[in-house]
Amino acid sequence: MAMRPRRPRKVADGSGEPAARGKQQHSRSGAGESRGGGGEESDGEGGAPEAGEPAEKKARFVWTPEMHLRFERAVHKLGVPHAKPQAIRQLMGCEGEEYAPTRQNIKSHLQKYRQSRQNSSHAADGPTWGGAFLGLAASGLGASQAGALQGLASPLGQSQPIDVPEVSSQLEVFGGFDGMDSSVG
């Protein structure tokens, strides 16, 4: 029986759970999430192919240096410790792109990003994250793109001057440095 990895995870109430748990499964075709004005993450469950399909490979999201750069800029704009997945997605301008990370993709990546910052914080940096965009510039596909990214323009031409939603509510828009750093006393 196929199960549909929909995404209602936990629906209120948390009383008593069967003692049986510890099952992991993976299987997804579409992305998750799709709502909220302008959401495009469609959840088109294709139904489990009964048979005949030669086990399609699931495509994992590949974070390209460029996507990574957009991600980084968005995160830094909001402040590393305060960057939230949905805000990041908006600031990235990935909407409308053919290759757009889903909120969950961003979430996962954001975690990794914070982790790399946390465990190195300010000292040495790993070759992967530290030099991710260096490869972009060296690749040659950056040159002009890098310049565009400086101003943050969408390759589609639909560049709107990033309008930050509303962060005014919080008085802590302050950010730009790694939070949680208290060693020097």
Added chain:
DNA sequence: ATCCCAATAT
């Protein structure tokens, strides 16, 4: 109910 984070699994 929705969103996000951290842990965990693959």
Added chain:
DNA sequence: AATATTGGGA
């Protein structure tokens, strides 16, 4: 190692 998935909290 990088990404996805899951569990739990706000």
